Amino acid sequence: MDSEKIRSRVQEYGVDLVGEIPSADNPVTSLIVTRGAQHQAMTAIGASPLTLDDVERVMPLDFGAPVLALGARITPRNADHLRGAGINYFDEAGNGYLAFGDTLIDVRGRTPRTPGELRKPTKSASLFTEKRSQVILAAISWPDLLSGRLQDLARAAGVSVSFTQKTLVALETANYLDTFGPRDSGSLRNIDSLIDGWSAAFSSGLGSRENTRTFRGEFDPSALPDDGPPLYLSGEAVAPWIRRHMTWTIYTDGIPRDAARTGRWASDDLEPTIFVRQKFWTEPVPAETFAGTRVLVAPPLLVYADLLASGDSREREAAHHLRGNNARLRAA
Numbered sequence: 001m002d003s004e005k006i007r008s009r010v011q012e013y014g015v016d017l018v019g020e021i022p023s024a025d026n027p028v029t030s031l032i033v034t035r036g037a038q039h040q041a042m043t044a045i046g047a048s049p050l051t052l053d054d055v056e057r058v059m060p061l062d063f064g065a066p067v068l069a070l071g072a073r074i075t076p077r078n079a080d081h082l083r084g085a086g087i088n089y090f091d092e093a094g095n096g097y098l099a100f101g102d103t104l105i106d107v108r109g110r111t112p113r114t115p116g117e118l119r120k121p122t123k124s125a126s127l128f129t130e131k132r133s134q135v136i137l138a139a140i141s142w143p144d145l146l147s148g149r150l151q152d153l154a155r156a157a158g159v160s161v162s163f164t165q166k167t168l169v170a171l172e173t174a175n176y177l178d179t180f181g182p183r184d185s186g187s188l189r190n191i192d193s194l195i196d197g198w199s200a201a202f203s204s205g206l207g208s209r210e211n212t213r214t215f216r217g218e219f220d221p222s223a224l225p226d227d228g229p230p231l232y233l234s235g236e237a238v239a240p241w242i243r244r245h246m247t248w249t250i251y252t253d254g255i256p257r258d259a260a261r262t263g264r265w266a267s268d269d270l271e272p273t274i275f276v277r278q279k280f281w282t283e284p285v286p287a288e289t290f291a292g293t294r295v296l297v298a299p300p301l302l303v304y305a306d307l308l309a310s311g312d313s314r315e316r317e318a319a320h321h322l323r324g325n326n327a328r329l330r331a332a
Contacts, residue, residue: 001046001072002092007126009094013105014175016127016193018200022046022070027058031068032200033088034193036175038101042068042088050074050091052081066100079108127174128201130211131159134280135167136198140328141299142284143185158280195301195329202305207277213255214272217265219248221291224262229253232279233290234298235306239318247272249306251279251298300326 003021010017018032022044031044043065047054050071059067069082069089082089083097083106090096098105128136138157139146145153154164171177176194178187188194205211221233235249236242250256255276259265265274281299288297297303300322307319323329 001048001070004126005092006070006090009092010090010096011127011170011174012094013096013098013107014173015098015103015105016174016197017044017068018197019044032196033068033098033100034190034196035101035103036190036193038103039193039196040066040100042066042100044068044070047071049078050082050089051078052085052087055082055087068098076108126201127170127176128197128205130205131163132167132170133198133201133206134158135164136171136194137299137301138281139171139188140191140195140198140301141281143188143328145284146187147182147184152284156282156284158282192330195304195323198301199305199308203309206280207305207309211277213276214267214269215260215265215274215276216268216272217260217274218263219250219259219274220263221295224256224259224292224294226293228258228294229256230279230294230296231256231259232287232296232298234303235275235310236312236315236318238290238297238303239307239315239322241318241321242314247275249275249277251277251302253279300328304329 001023003023006021007017015033015035018034020026020029022029023046027046029044031042033040033042043059045055045058045067047058047069048071050069050073055067055069067087069087072092074082074089074091074095079089079095079097088098090098093110094107095110096105096107135153135157138153142156145156150161150164154161157164168177172179176188176190177183178189229252232251233249234251235247236245237248239245283299289295290297304319304322307315307322310316
């Protein structure tokens, strides 16, 4: 089963699956299924073939929780069996049944677009790939850019103009951006759901281990000279609800050699205290300062995602405070 193809097909109906898609190694997961203002926690089951018997073989269905069965392909007969048992499902072609809240989706008869589509490796079509996430961050952080030139939004996101345009179309398709009339700062829709999906994808994308350099050492923002590359702080270091933070998360261009030298940084993957990632955005307005003129605060959405991704209960609580207190991180 191609998890990204499943996500892409489901997004065609304005639905997002937030969380881990089942796999052969982990056939049962928990997902948040969202559409518009509707949210529903579901137990997701990966089955191959996608039949009622195989779904029940993976997990008994008598525990009462809503179930979403996912697989590569479903036949019309098996679709009838799942639907009759009240089980939601989707396959890679986009056939699906989903009923919760005021949502009812029932799509049948779809086939792969080409005979070889199931055999060929496909590029991720998720709405929350790394590059698309950069565009989404820019749109949420500086919504006024939606009413300006596409080049300005692309520059803020750190991607090309053509890619920015494609991402906006994808947001429209997923019901996160108005499709009628000129775009403006109020064109984003379903902000809460969009932020939930963006944050859920962060730890495997922009905030992944592959994109992070880890060190153990000291960091003193006030001791840095002002004539170096800007450093943007995120995570618990800029969360006022955490009195004594243990780590520093820094976004910058490369490794800040003066800070590394002064703080005696040493590479450490086991117990790091400093996390460094590449800064990808260009803010259209001055960022909030943290110390001096060089140490700044990262966009709130990035701070929120870093707090959630930490896995620490204090940081997750701080993330909820941040989201409640920042107008850009909640629906109006």
